[in-house]
Amino acid sequence: MTPGPNSGGQVKRPSLDRLLATKSIAIFCGPGGVGKTSVAAASAAVAAARLGGKVLVVTVDPAKRLADALGLSALGNLERPVPAERLKAAGLEVRDAAPSGGHPPTPGLWAAMLDTKQSWDDLVLRHARDEETAYRILENRLYHNITARFVQSHDYIAMERLHEIHAEGGYDLIVVDTPPTRNALDFLEAPERMADFFGSRLLRWLTMPYRVGGKRGARMVNLASKPFYQVADRILGGQFLEDIGEFFLNFQTMYEGFVTRARSVEALLHDRRTTFVVVSTLEAAPLREAEFFISELSARKLHLGAVVLNKTLPDYFLGEAGDAAARALVADPGPAVEAAAGAVPGLDPATAARVLATIGESFLNFEVAAKREAELRGELGRLPAPVLRVPAFEEDIHDLRGLARLGECLFA
Amino acid sequence: MALLAAQQGRQVLLVSADGRGDIAAFFEKRPVGFRPEVVFPGLSAMAMDTEASLQEYLRLNLRIPLPGRVGPLAKMFDFVANAAPGVKEILTVGKICWEVREAIEGRAKWDLVVVDAAATGHIVAQLGAPQAIEELVTVGPVKTQTGWMGDLLADPAVTALNVVTTPEEMPVHETIELVGKVRQTLPVPLGAVVVNRVLPELFTHADEVAFEALRQPAAVAALGGVVGPGIGDVLTAADLAVTLRRTRAQHLTRLRGAVELPLLYLPELFIRAQGMRVTRMVADSLGEELGL
Known part of the structure; x- marks a missing residue:
């Protein structure tokens, strides 16, 4: 048994109830290694059970963590339902009643994993001018490398996939577990950067030799005098530049669709139904x-819905009674x-005597850690959103039962 | 690791690959930039800056005079970095390899370059950048450049990729996945797995039996009469500590069996301090584990 972090308090514990009942997209973000995926999945699972409706949790983490947490072996780009029996067995019975509104909801928890490569391919197929262009892009070596190897494209x-799912309108709530970025802002800036990039004059400049030459494979002799191309050619080699040129020339045909898309993805992040946890x-x-x-x-005027402090030590470590007992045991058992x-x-x-002195010492050790936590919590200061605490569980969260237990700490 | 090596008399360069200058805070120093700064005797630290790395590369390799002639370099950099997302990775890995080669060829003083590299999800892409670029670029100076980088990274006498983890389920799972992926896709040699924040073993088996007996209501009441009502919290806390330790031990067993690499253990530190004091304690534990 782990007592809750706020056991005994009369003050109403902050929770995600209201937030997740009123928002339709909840983006969970934060530094790596804090249990973000578990918290996101638990929030989705308990939201599906408590609030009803159809809830999707989508993870964009290449390490397939959510697949483990949800006990699903193969999460693909496709959204799949988490079987109701499994949820029920974990104590997460989905409410039958429809929350409100006219559309017939299919209540339950759904899960999806982002397949980056597949999503890029879909995007190209959707936006390319014609099939031939699409396939030329898909077969370009540069394209293959960008989409398959380089993480920033995640x-x-x-965000694009989130927009896609949202636009289809199949869910009451979409919970997003964000990729662990080097810089947490990367994914916030991604749509904007994408739009800027495709609209940039530099892109036109770089692809100019190809557009002037018309067909792919055109040489850039006529531009050899321009320092930019000289430098680029010397650094990267002509063949590579040709690959880049061809790639972006083809890619540019998707410009309109892409930019419009990136702009609406950006708008979605600012939508009042979107919140960040x-x-x-x-x-x-x-x-x-x-x-x-x-x-x-x-600073970006994005909505902060809540802050979740995960894996915190129980409050009893800060109590005087425990401290006194531990000190007495250490001093003389x-x-x-x-x-x-x-x-x-x-x-x-x-x-x-050994056991009692040891447990006294262990208590004082953890007390130091708990005090350190309390200090940090104090430094966090006043936030415009509820701050929730989830205790450190003695067991890891690796199944639905664990998610249910974690989720209980997030809901009233 | 960098501090330990410096204490052993080596000249060490510590690189923060994600460009975090506050790595210097571990040595009670102000944030560092791209230029290495001494943060401890024998130990210099720098924060990666891919744009500065490109400028340095252009200056040293192509003898291209700075900005002026090529136009707004920053803008061009932004463009290239966004156009071919491998560029940032190669500039990061490239700068690190450059420092190593300079040291090997006697032009830089480093005996050891310690890199705080990208997180699990990024590291394969980062270290694989020379390979990826090499496949894309068939001729030209970049080809030659990535060639020697790949050679350095693949040389077990030069490079070791060490994975740092904690004894929890997800980190252990990711470590096993990462080690497998590195073995499969990268020619980079693996060194050791460092397991951080290992909890102390509280009880022997006999202790555990006694502990269970002491948790019976009659015993708790008797103990409470002597040390006060807080005994309940102390016993609950001990149970949490024991269970945490036991769960973590299972993950460690799994890790040991799966990675086939030397494991180094660092204890959970129950102290309030931050900065240099913590760095020293970790370096000491690491030294003990390595038998230094």
Whole structure:
């Protein structure tokens, strides 16, 4: 048994109930290694059970974490329902009643994993002028490398896919677990950067030799005198430049569609139905990153819905009673051993003394850590959103039951 | 690791690959930039800056005079970096390899370059950048450039990729996945797995039996009479500590069996301090693990 972090308090515990009942997109973000995926999945699972409706959790994490957490072996780009029996077995019975509104909801929890390569391919097929152009892009070596190997392309495609799913209108709530970015802002900036990029004069400049030459494979002799091409040619080699040129020439035919798209993805992030939940632990480095992220959300006028502090130590470590008992045991376990010997027949005094001193010491150790956490929490200051705490569970969250348990801490 | 090596008398360069200058805070110093700065005797630190790395590359390799002639370099950089997303990776790896080669050829003083590299999800792309670029670019100076980088990264006498993890389920899972992926796709040699924040073992088996007995209501009441009502919290806390340790031990067993690499263990630190004091403690533990 782990007592809740706020056990005994009369003050109403902050929760995600209201937030997730009123928003249709909740983007969970924060530094890596804080249990973001578990928190997102737990929020989605409990939202589906408590609030009803059709809830999707989509993870864009290449490490396939959510697949593990949800016990699904193959999460693809396709959204799949998490079987109701499994949810029920974990104590997450989905409410039958429709929440409200006219459309017939298919209640339940759905899950999807972002397949970056597949999503890019779909995007190209959708926006290319014709099939031939589409296939020329899909077969370009540069395209293959960009989409398959380089991680930054996750950021944009994650937001793009979110837009896609949202536009289809199949869900009451979409919970997004964001990719662990080097810079948490990368994915916020991705749509904007994408639009800027395709609209940039530089792109036109670089692809000019190809557009002047008309067909692909055209040489850039006529531009050899321009320093930019000279430099680019010397650094990258002519063949590579030709690949880039061809790629972007073809890609540019998708310009209109792409930019419009990127703009609406950006608008979606600003939509009043979209909210951001920042997840962190109470450790110095992650918390600093989380704070930075919170300030950036505010600077961009994006909605901060809640802050979830995960894996926090229970409050009893800060209590005076525990501290006094632990200190007494560490100072001299003798009297305690004597007292216990009367209650426990056959107790070996030496073993008992060692055990009692050890648990006293262990308590004081964790107390130091708990105080450190409390201090950091104090430094967090006043936030315009509820701050929730999730206790450190003695077991890892690896199944639906674990998600249900975690989720209980997030809902009233 | 960098501090330990410096304490052993080596000349060390510590690189923060994600460009975090605050890596210097571990040595109680102000944030560092692209230019290495001494943060401890024998130890210099720098934060990666891909644009500065490009400028340096152009200046050193192509003898291209700075900005002026090529127009707004920053803009061009932004463009190229966005156009071919491998560019940032190659400039990061390239700068690091450059420092290593300079040291090997006697032009830089480093005995060891320690890199705080990208996170699990990014590291394969980052270290694989020379390979990827090499496949794309068939001729030209970039081809030659990526060639020697790949050679350095693949040389077990030069490079070791060390994975740092904690004994929790997800980090262990990711470590196993990463090690497998590196073995499959990168020619980069693996060094060790460092397991951070290992909880102390509280009890022997006999202790555990006694602990269970002491948790019986009659015993708790008797103990409470002596040390006060807080005994309940102390016992609950001990149970949490024991269970946490036990769960983590299972993950460690799984890790040991799966990675086939040396494992180094660093203890969970129950202290309030940050900065240099913590860095020293971790370096000490690391030294003990390595038998130094």
